[in-house]
Amino acid sequence: MAEILVLVDHLDGDVKKVTLELLTKARALGEPAAVFVGPGFDTAEGRLAEFGAGKVYVADAPELTSHPVAPTAEVLAQLVTSREPAAVLVAGTAEGKEVAARLAVRTGSGVLTDAVDVTEVEGCLVAEQSVFGGSTLVRARVTRGTPIIAMRPNATEPEPAPTAAQRVDVAVALSDAARLATIAQRVFKPRSGRPDLTEASVVVSGGRGVNGAENFPVVEELADALGGAVGASRAAVDAGWYPHQSQVGQTGKTVSPQLYVAAGISGAIQHRAGMQTSKTIVAVNKDPEAPIFDLADFGVIGDLFDVLPQATEEVRARKG
Amino acid sequence: MVVPACRDGRAHSVREVGLFPMKIVVCVKQVPDTESEKALRPEDLTLDREAVDAVMNEMDEFAVEEALQLAERTGGEVTVLLMGPEQGADTIRKALSMGADRALHVVDDALRGSDAVATSAVLAAALREVGFDLVLLGCEASDARTSLVPAMLAERLGLPQLTFAQKVETDGTEITVERLTDYGHDVVTARLPALVSVVEKINEPRYPTFKGIMAAKKKPVRTLDLSDLELDATEVGAAGAWSAVDDFTVRPPRAAGELVKDEGEGGRQLVAFLAGRKLV
Ligand SMILES: Cc1cc2nc3c(=O)[nH]c(=O)nc-3n(C[C@H](O)[C@H](O)[C@H](O)COP(=O)(O)OP(=O)(O)OC[C@H]3O[C@@H](n4cnc5c(N)ncnc54)[C@H](O)[C@@H]3O)c2cc1C
């Protein structure tokens, strides 16, 4: 069976959930081989093995992480040439897609983004893509080179399949072009301790109705009670109430959690584009005509400052 | 890998003493207006562009604004580059009305159905043809939302990739951006020539003024086809795509569910619903 390369999405060895999803998917398609770029493999090894990475290609030369994107694409390009994998799976995040883009050009391969599933049909890999804000499902295949597929986080249920991970070190001679941009500094915003927005199984988002940064704790408390992440509409982000990284929608993140709670959000088409594939949608809005209610499985017409705290208290009470 | 000629190859040193303005090219795409429903055409499985109103990709307004601001601060000239059908002229005119100096429009019937790979090949050829110190793009087009073109262009042109920028600073020789990341941002530096893509919120795009709209009518727009770029029709369009659509299905729209009015129990009712679905 051919190898399926899975690019590990991690921060210093802290492996993102999407990688476990990709490994799970890769196991159904061939032999999963993880590709780990940067420092921290010792931290990551256990997780990768638990989810079936029988082999891990490790490239940890310091210069690979001092330049953005290009070095990772070159590591993968080298493996595509030497290992001839059946496919390369990457996380459909901003950076994952950029790596896919460079890899595609470098190896003369087609790339598919927004994949929510990949299956083998008569010896060929077919990706199911969720496009136009989730309103259309497209089935597509790569017709040249090695299929490079960027998969949406949260599209696959990760299933453990413990194995021993064999470490294979790879040395890569970077091109001059890959060294042209240099990361001079990494700036970390304070960590909230909440799950990542695109990976969370629960997302509670606040919009213009939250009416001020000082009121966002009302949203955060419900998110914390449900063990979820906090999102925001563009109106809330534009007003400076919540960081850009939290924006859900057409020009923000696409989320597909088990539960999405929209509080004080009208449900503009650009917002819906980022959340309408959520499994269950709940909305709280003062305005009975708010379009968000058209797609909510459950809606409460009311003031979020009454409804959210009561819901938070009720969740805490039920959890004991 | 071809490194684009920085005009005469000495541009850096010449510009350091302020003799040459920085040459900025901003890539803009025309896309269907989000408010209109997007659909694929059953005949050829491409986006039905006739059925929808076309506008400048919103993210590219931020790229145009940033180009204008950098040109104003550093001394420079802004060229707009668009690949797309005739009607793309409207989007070009908008960028010129905002203040860009000139434009390059790549039009050719063979381009229909181009994917990101083909689009980046065409834009790379056009960029080599015009020359530049700095290429600016939006970080994503709102139609297909692939976000692939900027990284592909950087790879093709051997340029430093400074993408997802929320802040850009350049003195015409060095460039520094803040690259938005999930954990905060990276400060990324390079020397020009370079490629930058911007995120929204980097600036406030200006509205074209009446004067700007009038001036745009006199600004030069050069039209190029594939032969001008020495590209072959088999490398682009649907013929040159490296992936293919088998078929598609339209998801039924979500149905509205239960709606209750809060009469003091709304929060508890909400949680009871969640409990019913085993979500708490
Ligand atoms: C090209 C483009 C891209 C865009 N991308 C995005 C995107 O990525 N994400 C995004 O979200 N938007 C995006 N937008 C903006 C979008 O069109 C809407 O303007 C935005 O989503 C509105 O945010 P909102 O629902 O929070 O605010 P509003 O539309 O102002 O709605 C606020 C809602 O809160 C309710 N409310 C007020 N007070 C209370 C209260 N106390 N209790 C309960 N309810 C209350 C009101 O009834 C109202 O329905 C984009 C727009 C464009 C043109």
Ligand SMILES: Nc1ncnc2c1ncn2[C@@H]1O[C@H](COP(=O)(O)O)[C@@H](O)[C@H]1O
């Ligand atoms: N046909 C095109 N003409 C000019 N610029 C384009 C074109 N397609 C994409 N771009 C640029 O590439 C950016 C990202 O687009 P995409 O990779 O398609 O999401 C856009 O914001 C534009 O700046």
